[in-house]
Amino acid sequence: RLSKRLETVASFIPTQSKLADIGSDHAYLPCYAYLQGYITMAVAGEVADGPFRSAKQQVAKTGLSDVISVRKGDGLEVIALEEVDCITIAGMGGTLIANILEAGKEKLAGVKRLILQPNIGSHVVRQWLMDNDWELIAERILEEDGRIYEVLVAEKGDGKKPYDNIEAEILLGPFLMKERNDVFLKKWEQEVAHWKQIVAQLTEKATTAESMAKKQELERKIRIVEEALR
Numbered sequence: 001r002l003s004k005r006l007e008t009v010a011s012f013i014p015t016q017s018k019l020a021d022i023g024s025d026h027a028y029l030p031c032y033a034y035l036q037g038y039i040t041m042a043v044a045g046e047v048a049d050g051p052f053r054s055a056k057q058q059v060a061k062t063g064l065s066d067v068i069s070v071r072k073g074d075g076l077e078v079i080a081l082e083e084v085d086c087i088t089i090a091g092m093g094g095t096l097i098a099n100i101l102e103a104g105k106e107k108l109a110g111v112k113r114l115i116l117q118p119n120i121g122s123h124v125v126r127q128w129l130m131d132n133d134w135e136l137i138a139e140r141i142l143e144e145d146g147r148i149y150e151v152l153v154a155e156k157g158d159g160k161k162p163y164d165n166i167e168a169e170i171l172l173g174p175f176l177m178k179e180r181n182d183v184f185l186k187k188w189e190q191e192v193a194h195w196k197q198i199v200a201q202l203t204e205k206a207t208t209a210e211s212m213a214k215k216q217e218l219e220r221k222i223r224i225v226e227e228a229l230r
């Protein structure tokens with residue numbers, strides 16, 4: 001059985017997609033997407049040796065070597081121009097996801113949909129999408145095994161949409177803010193509590209300009225989140 005996290009990612013793959021799953025590890029996501037009938041082919045990209053081999057094994061074991069091509073390489077370099085129309089990148093930090101998209105920008109020409117699942121730092125991904133005219137069209141937040149995950153879905157369009165309170169919405173997610181489900185509230189209550197602890201520590205021994213700046217930045221974020229949750 002696929003994790004709820006990856007199932008949520010897969011649920012946003014349009015039917016008949018040609019998929020690239022970047023950082024595929026065991027290639028569970030493309031195998032599942034094919035068996036569910038979501039995709040006609042996939043490229044599973046992996047930069048690291050171990051995960052690359054486990055992806056190859058999994059695809060062979062599932063009998064999908066004809067339709068899922070496992071390739072070793074960094075980010076989007078494993079796909080040819082216009083080879084795929086949907087890209088998933090899951091289970092990494094938001095900064096790494098944004099860096100992979102930035103480095104492979106020219107490969108995004110024929111791509112219609114991005115489905116991104118940052119473990120942390122989803123605001124970095126939203127910012128990249130906005131700056132590069134990818135319109136956020138859906139978001140999910142879910143909890144599994146005590147961890148909270150976000151899934152962001154974007155299509156080529158107007159990067160400024162759907163934001164109207166950019167500062168808060170880039171940080172928290174415009175759709176997630178509107179939905180305000182229990183997982184969302186839990187995530188941000190935990191986050192604010194954690195930031196407040198750090199602020200207290202910094203207040204005790206904040207002497208350098210750097211720690212003062214860090215404290216101010218955290219206080220700013222606490223204000224944004226508390227206002228949004230009110």
Ligand code: SAM
Binds near residue numbers: 023045046096100
């Ligand atoms: N996508 C799977 C999932 O969500 O369960 C695997 C997540 S795993 C924690 C992250 C994977 O991304 C690792 O296997 C790592 O080798 C791979 N990775 C990290 N940076 C990468 C890059 N620049 N290009 C391709 N793969 C990368």
